[in-house]
Amino acid sequence: MNPIPPLCVSLGDPCGIGPEIVAAAWRAVHDDAKLAFCVIGDASILSTQGIPVTVIAGPGDTGAGFADALPVIDRPLSQPAVTGRPDAAHAPHIIDWIEHGVALCLSGEARALITAPIAKSVLYGAGFRFPGHTEFLAELCRPHGAEIAPTPVxxxxxxxLRVVLATIHTPLKDVAASLSGADLSYLIRITHDALVRDFGIAAPRLAVCGLNPHAGEDGTIGTEEIDIIRPAITSLQNESLSVSGPFPADTLFHDEARAGYDAAVCMYHDQGLIPLKTLDFWGGVNITLGLPIVRTSPDHGTGFGIAGKGQARADSFINALRQASAIAANRSLTGAAA
Structure with missing residues (x-):
């Protein structure tokens, strides 16, 4: 039998907390062969984190020595990284590490990509033209000859608790104008399919938040629920999807309410992120739906201000490893792709 391809990690910004949390994750899981991962990055940086490091030629060399040392596909920086001091000179390397990770997943040499945090401001000076990490990954996953990349969720x-966002980093004053029934329907369909394929939920239940207080209270506190959200829900219900709402957001996230759905669809960033981070501030995971590869990441940024100070926690990164492994296993059961 062929060995199961390993997980793959892109190191992210080498000046942030990425090297620390990757090293801490290896310490936590190095005796669990199911979570064996290799890192694409600069091996010399990881060797300063107080763990044994071994340079490997490719993902296929990950498993044999994972219990004894962190396997690294060494793609070194052109100049040293200074902890806590982001440097645009590293941008081409950070981009290269991500590109290589995606290529390994697309080729089947790795079964999932876990991305350590990046800072977009560092990358823009190198010509990075994407709004964020996720959009870049979607472009890298664009099929050969396709005019447009997949639209990730x-x-x-x-x-x-699982939440998906109808708008992400949109200023609050622009959220209402950014909502559309077509986009909302797409978001819900992608989420439904991912709950089946990636999470093994045969009949997913989705709950949809309203935009306004009290979900608009029959149009007296805003009409987006009547004009946009409810018609999208009704259309999807007619397609036999189990979608309900729109619900007032302040009643949707307590313990009893969460038992009634598998994912909540939120209209804007803080509507979903505040309950999620209240529930588990340190352990949340970012999961990209709608791509042909499995991708997860920790739900936090580069942490330049705490890098190298022994304050970074690896909870989210470790959970990202576990989620990626579980999703890849669920996909393999059906041979499904996005």
């Missing part, structure tokens, strides 16, 4: 997960 961001899911955040913590404990028993």
């Amino acid at each position: 961001m899911m955040l997960a913590a404990k028993d």
